[in-house]
Amino acid sequence: MPLNRLVVGFAGLLPILVASAGAQRPASVLPAVPAVHGNLTIQVAYPAAGSAIDAGDSTFLFGTVGDSAAKFTIAGQSVAVAPNGAWLAWIAIPRDSSFVLALVAKRGADSSTASLPLSRAGWVRESGAWVDPKSLAPNGEVWAPQGEPLALSVLAAPGSLVHLLLPNGAVLRFAADSTAAPVSEGLRNFDRDERNLVRTIHGDRFVATLGTALNPNGGLEPSSEGDRLSRPPMLVIALGRDTTRIPWPLTVSRSADAPVAVLLDDDPRRLGGTDRITIGRAYPTGTYTWFLPQGTRTRADMRIGDQVRLRLSRDAIAWVSSADVHRAPATDDPRPAIMGSPTLTAESGITRLRVPLTRPVPMSVDESERGLIITLYDAVSNANWTRYGADQRFVRLITWKQEAQDRITISVAFDRPLWGWRVRVEGTDLVYEFRAPPMIDPAHPLAGRRIVIDPGHPPGGACGPTGLCEPEANLAVGRAVRDRLIDRGATVIMTRDGPDEVELWPRVALADSVDAELLVSIHNNALPDGVNPFTNNGTSTFFNHPQSLPLARAVQDRLVANLGVRDLGVARGDLALVRPTWYPAILTEGLFMMLPDQESALRTPEGLQRYASGIVEGITTFLQRSARAEILPP
Numbered sequence: 049m050p051l052n053r054l055v056v057g058f059a060g061l062l063p064i065l066v067a068s069a070g071a072q073r074p075a076s077v078l079p080a081v082p083a084v085h086g087n088l089t090i091q092v093a094y095p096a097a098g099s100a101i102d103a104g105d106s107t108f109l110f111g112t113v114g115d116s117a118a119k120f121t122i123a124g125q126s127v128a129v130a131p132n133g134a135w136l137a138w139i140a141i142p143r144d145s146s147f148v149l150a151l152v153a154k155r156g157a158d159s160s161t162a163s164l165p166l167s168r169a170g171w172v173r174e175s176g177a178w179v180d181p182k183s184l185a186p187n188g189e190v191w192a193p194q195g196e197p198l199a200l201s202v203l204a205a206p207g208s209l210v211h212l213l214l215p216n217g218a219v220l221r222f223a224a225d226s227t228a229a230p231v232s233e234g235l236r237n238f239d240r241d242e243r244n245l246v247r248t249i250h251g252d253r254f255v256a257t258l259g260t261a262l263n264p265n266g267g268l269e270p271s272s273e274g275d276r277l278s279r280p281p282m283l284v285i286a287l288g289r290d291t292t293r294i295p296w297p298l299t300v301s302r303s304a305d306a307p308v309a310v311l312l313d314d315d316p317r318r319l320g321g322t323d324r325i326t327i328g329r330a331y332p333t334g335t336y337t338w339f340l341p342q343g344t345r346t347r348a349d350m351r352i353g354d355q356v357r358l359r360l361s362r363d364a365i366a367w368v369s370s371a372d373v374h375r376a377p378a379t380d381d382p383r384p385a386i387m388g389s390p391t392l393t394a395e396s397g398i399t400r401l402r403v404p405l406t407r408p409v410p411m412s413v414d415e416s417e418r419g420l421i422i423t424l425y426d427a428v429s430n431a432n433w434t435r436y437g438a439d440q441r442f443v444r445l446i447t448w449k450q451e452a453q454d455r456i457t458i459s460v461a462f463d464r465p466l467w468g469w470r471v472r473v474e475g476t477d478l479v480y481e482f483r484a485p486p487m488i489d490p491a492h493p494l495a496g497r498r499i500v501i502d503p504g505h506p507p508g509g510a511c512g513p514t515g516l517c518e519p520e521a522n523l524a525v526g527r528a529v530r531d532r533l534i535d536r537g538a539t540v541i542m543t544r545d546g547p548d549e550v551e552l553w554p555r556v557a558l559a560d561s562v563d564a565e566l567l568v569s570i571h572n573n574a575l576p577d578g579v580n581p582f583t584n585n586g587t588s589t590f591f592n593h594p595q596s597l598p599l600a601r602a603v604q605d606r607l608v609a610n611l612g613v614r615d616l617g618v619a620r621g622d623l624a625l626v627r628p629t630w631y632p633a634i635l636t637e638g639l640f641m642m643l644p645d646q647e648s649a650l651r652t653p654e655g656l657q658r659y660a661s662g663i664v665e666g667i668t669t670f671l672q673r674s675a676r677a678e679i680l681p682p
C-alpha cells in the first residue's frame with residue numbers, strides 16, 4: 049500500500065541523503081591541534097568563579113587541564129579533552145539561584161580537583177516579599193502630555209499583592225503580567241534549537257497604568273503651579289505576612305502645551321569626536337530605526353528618564369537620547385516645512401541631490417538593491433521642476449509623492465547598483481550624495497582599490513580555553529589580509545596595527561576620513577550563556593545595508609570553503625562597523641574562540657592563512673562581479 053511503499057522508498061533513500069549531506073559538510077580542514085603533556089592543573093577560562101550566568105538547564109564552561117591524557121569530569125559529567133589539554137563542556141546545572149560545580153581531572157594515580165561557585169543572573173535569592181529595585185520602570189523624570197497613559201512595571205515575588213501609595217494617599221494597584229517573559233536576545237540570535245525559543249510565564253512581573261484617572265487631583269502629578277513632588281511614591285509588596293516597602297524614584301509632570309520645537313545635535317559644543325547623527329528608536333529601549341543628521345529640526349512632546357519622544361509628523365514618533373535634544377532657538381512655526389524642487393548635480397564621480405526645504409525636517413532612507421526611498425516628515429511638497437543635471441547618468445529617475453498630509457516620499461532609481469550614499473543638513477536643505485561603483489579592471493579587480501581592514505577589539509573581545517583572545521587573533525588575521533591585498537595592488541588602511549584599545553567610533557571616522565571604498569571588520573565569535581556551543585558554532589558574516597549583501601555573501605562563501613566549519617550564513621546586524629552607508633561594509637565571525645580546535649587554529653600560520661584567504665578571495669569575487677554589473681536598460 050502507498051504508505052508502505054513510501055516508508056520503504058524513504059528508507060532506501062536515506063543512505064544517499066546521508067552521503068550527500070556528508071559531502072556538503074567536509075571533515076574539518078583546520079590544522080591538527082598539537083599534543084601537550086604536562087602538569088595536571090585545572091584552569092577555568094570561563095566563567096569566572098562567583099560570576100552570575102544567564103542560562104536555562106545547561107551552560108558551557110571552558111579551560112585547560114594541562115595534559116591531553118587527562119580524564120576530566122564536571123559535576124560527574126564526562127568532558128572531552130583536546131590534544132592540547134583544552135576542554136569545552138556543556139553541563140547540566142541545578143535549577144537553583146546559586147550552586148557549586150566540582151571539577152575532577154585524573155591521569156593514572158594522579159588527580160587534580162577544583163570547585164567553581166556560580167549563581168544565576170536574574171534569579172533572586174530572597175524568599176518572602178522580595179522586589180528587584182533595578183526593575184522599577186520607568187524611573188527618574190517623566191513629562192508627558194495631559195491624558196497620556198504611563199505604563200509602570202516591576203519584578204517582585206510571584207503571588208504577592210503589589211501596590212503603589214501615591215503622595216496624596218491614592219493607591220494604584222498592580223496586576224500580575226500574564227504575558228510570557230521575552231526570550232533573551234542571545235538565545236534568539238544564536239540558538240538553532242527552536243525548542244529553546246519557547247517562552248514561559250514567570251509570574252514575577254507586575255504592571256499598572258498611571259492614567260487620566262489620577263488627574264486632576266494630584267496623585268503622582270505635581271500641583272498646577274508645576275512644583276515637584278515633596279516625596280516619591282511608595283511601592284508596597286505583600287506576600288502572606290511578609291511586607292516590603294521601597295520608594296519609587298519617579299516624578300511625573302503633565303503638560304497641556306503643544307510639543308516643543310527642538311534642534312537635534314549630538315555635538316552642541318563642537319568638540320568633535322561624534323558621528324553627527326542622532327539615533328531614533330520606536331520605543332525607549334528599542335533598536336536603532338532613525339538616523340537623524342545633526343541640525344534636524346523637529347518637536348518633542350514626552351520624556352521618560354533620559355529618553356525624549358520626538359513627534360516627527362502627525363503619525364510618526366521616535367525616541368532619542370535627551371543629550372541630543374536642544375530647544376530650538378527660534379519660535380516654532382506649527383506649519384509643515386515646504387519642499388521646493390529637487391536638483392541633481394555631478395562632480396568627480398559623486399551625484400548630489402539637493403532637497404530645498406524651509407526647515408531641515410526629520411528624514412529616513414530605505415534602500416533596495418538599485419534604488420532608495422527618502423521619507424521627509426513634517427513636510428509638504430511645492431516641488432515643480434526636477435533638474436537631472438547635465439553630467440550625471442547614475443540617477444535614472446526621481447519621483448516624489450505627498451504620501452500623507454505632512455509626509456513626502458522621494459524615490460530614487462539608479463542605473464547600476466548603488467555603492468554608497470550619505471546625507472547632511474546644509475542651511476535648511478537636505479543634501480544627499482550617491483556613489484556609483486568605482487571603475488574596476490576585471491583582470492586586476494584589487495588594483496587601485498582603497499580598503500579599510502578593521503581588526504576587531506580591544507576593548508573587549510572573546511577568549512578561548514587556552515587564553516588566546518580576539519584582539520590578538522583578529523589582528524593576526526587582519527595583517528595577513530592586508531599583506532595579500534597589497535600584493536594584489538590595493539591600498540589598505542588598518543584601523544589598528546597594535547595592541548592598543550581603539551573605540552568603535554574612531555574606527556568608522558578613520559574609514560570615512562580616508563574615503564574608504566570597502567570595509568571589512570574581522571572578528572571571532574562567542575556564544576551567550578546557555579547556548580550549546582557544540583550545535584551552534586560556525587562561520588557567519590554580518591552586513592547592514594543591502595548594498596553590502598553581495599560582498600557579505602561572496603566573503604561568507606569563501607570563508608566556509610576555506611575554514612570547513614559549519615555555515616551559519618550571512619545576517620543583517622546593526623553593528624557600528626557595518627552601519628556606514630558610504631561604502632560596502634561587512635563584519636566576519638570566522639571561527640569560535642571557545643572551541644579548542646578553532647582557537648588552536650588561530651594560533652597557527654595555516655589557520656590564519658585560511659581565514660585571511662577567505663576574505664581576500666571573497667572581496668576579489670565581489671569586485672569582479674561588480675565590474676561586470678550591467679547598466680540597466682533605460
Ligand SMILES: [Zn+2]
Pocket residue numbers: 504505509510518571572573
Ligand atoms: Zn568580536
